[in-house]
Amino acid sequence: MKREHSAPEARKEGLIVHPISEEVLVYDLDRHKAHSLNKTAALVWNRCDGKTSVAELAQCLGDELKAPVDQDVVWLALDQLAKARLLHEHTPMSQKPGLSRRELIKRIGVGGAMALPLITSIIAPTAAQAATQCSSVVCSAGICPTGCICAANGSPCV
């Protein structure tokens, strides 16, 4: 499998980053999307400094997880980070698609799957807004932007 071997670089600008326990939450201010990175994905992302190669990333990850880590695990993380737009555009990615998560699980076994990188999109809970918030929003075209009730166009929502 032929791949570029330059060092990937994490995007840090235009993001709000909030670590919680072993995960890292990221909000993309440009795209208004939120992601949750599991421990492995977060470790890879934090080490993407534009200087560390994929091989070195695998080594670092192995040190952190206290187990040998295949480079494909790093490539899987990079693929996901790139899809979530959390790497710089110029970061070279695999020329051929890398192993999928499913293929990797087959290879390393279900036990090792816990250590696989995972980035999930955070979906906003529905109607979790305060009632008082509604009155601050004006209804337009029969719709209240925060999911409140539209009483009449141009009037505060309820």
Added chain:
Amino acid sequence: MAEPRAKSTGLLIAQILTQSWRDSPPALEISAEDLTRVAPLLLGSGGAALAWWRIRHSELRSSPEALQLQHAYHHFTLESDLHERDIKHVFTLFRAAGVEPLLVKGWASARPYPEPGMRVYGDMDLYVRPDQHEAALRVVKSPECSRYLVDLVYNELSRLDNRSFDELYARSQPLKLDQVVVRIPAPEDHLRIQCLHLLKHGAWRPLWLCDVAAAVENLPADFNWELCLGGDKRQADWVACTIGLAHQLLGADVHETPVAERASRLPRWLVPAVLKQWEKPCAADHHPSELMANTLCNRKGLLEAFRNRWPDPIQATIWMRGPFNELPRLPFQLGYYQIQAARFLTRLPKAIRSRSDGEVSR
């Protein structure tokens, strides 16, 4: 043997949220069916992250409902960062206009929670001096402020709270958010404001009671109960009963407070009234979907509109400035209903005139 009766939705919500504001809440024993039943209500009412906090170490943590609750917790965590940025910007805008606001509820209520993502962040409720209200309104309506959800709420709550803005401001706490100083009321004032706000809305949102519980369990060592409760005895009793609700429904520890005795002996109607409200804990259930004026030509709709506007006993007692005692609530409900009806009737001619222009009046 008869089938055990299913627990009411209100009781289930209370069970899930019990001590959920603590760093290490007690283990939760709840069935997957019950979680499925109440998860949408927790998601819709802002209590989802607290529910996640309670079930995160239980067997239910990997259920689809738990995943939704976890998403809410993640969402609120990021929202807390965004909300702090917004607060800093809004305070800067207000100061530039010569207005010094106090931030109440929301972010101020979230401070006692162990993590910022445990509470939902909605709008920004600000108190401003009454003589600065117009200037503050101009800031709120300015293009720079238009993307923020700012509510100027002092006038509304001052109808229930007998403290002046100057009094509240003199005791307020300056907090630094990076380089911006944000003022919030003193803990004594804020606890009272939280309680009165909850009662004013009939306690329909469980999160508000969690806020009260979290505040009560995290009071500073020098908390002055006299300052919090003092003055108006009736108002003091409302506050004490609200803390009592947090104790009886959510397990808040009040034993070292002067309201402990009152907290264990609430009027019999109060807890059932709150549990009934929690059957429908989402905002949409507490606002009529149809304007009263729009139902006038529709007899069935009118009856429905009248029924929807029947006040709950808590709200009615508070707005009628009644005592929290064992007497029936009906007189307060009737009184409050009459006031509301009179208010509607005085606005009716204007509403009818303006209907054709698309202007509305409730």
